[in-house]
Amino acid sequence: MSKIPPPWRQAAEADGQAFDRALAPTYRELLQAAQRELRHRLTLGQFAPDNPTPEQLLDMALQRVWRERRRLSSTLGIKAFALASIFRTAEALAAREDGRSRTTTELFPEEVEPDPLYENDDDFWQSHELEYPKNSQVFSGTVDRAREDVAEEDEFVGWLAPREREVLLMHEVHGVPLQEVGLALGITPAEAEGLLASARRRVRAADKAAH
Structure with a gap:
């Protein structure tokens, strides 16, 4: 006989499922937006090619959306919030990379501390492990890096x-x-x-x- 999970676990799972359902229709569009943002930052000289990848940038942005999901409402949908999160996440990554570059020019390699932005977000992953793009057909897409129209807006x-x-x-x-x-x-x-x-x-x- 299967054990029924406690109410708090059921509520957390229902919350996560609702988040995934809301995200699914916009995922591919958001992935293209992440690609465009990376092209923009590459043009500015803030990122190296494929570091991060569009998938990684979107994943980090969506972690932020999940943590702040209480802001979502009938007047602020997940697509708009996620797009803004892509901008803010890329901006934060660029700022931290710039700060780290400045630090490494002043310190010996062994003195440089790890960047907390790249460490696991235990609170996020313990509370809800999003399944894109691992096991869901909806979240299995990758960006088409050959598309020229994506670069035009950049x-x-x-x-x-x-x-x-x-x-x-x-x-x-x-x-x-x-x-x-x-x-x-x-x-x-x-x-x-x-x-x-x-x-x-x-x-x-x-x-x-x-x-």
Whole structure:
């Protein structure tokens, strides 16, 4: 006779299953967004090729979404929150890599401490082990690194301020409503609208200059 898990375990499993169901329809789109973000950071010289990979970046971003999932609501969906998390995770990785590079130039190799960002997040993995992309057909996709259209949206380096780029990508490329963009990025709808307008102006000006 199988043992019935305690109520707290059942609740945790139900929470995890609900999270997976909400994530499944957007996973491939988010994986492409992670690839685009890595191309952007490579252009800036912040990352090395395939370090991290798009799958690794998305995994770290989704860990953050899971930890902060209480923010999800009818007005802030998982796709918008995950896109913002991809931006923030890449930004944090770039900042820590820059800090580590500065440290290693000042210390002997044996004096450099391990980066906690790359250590296991015990709280996350103990509470819920997400199954993408291991055992689910839904989460089995990988990015197509040969796709040229993914790189097109990545030519904003030198054109847009970081937050302008984020708002433009979320709204224009991923179809996230501006109000939801603001919630995901922690800015007001008016700020999101202003950033979108300025981003569009800069892109049009750059396009005219190119032609």
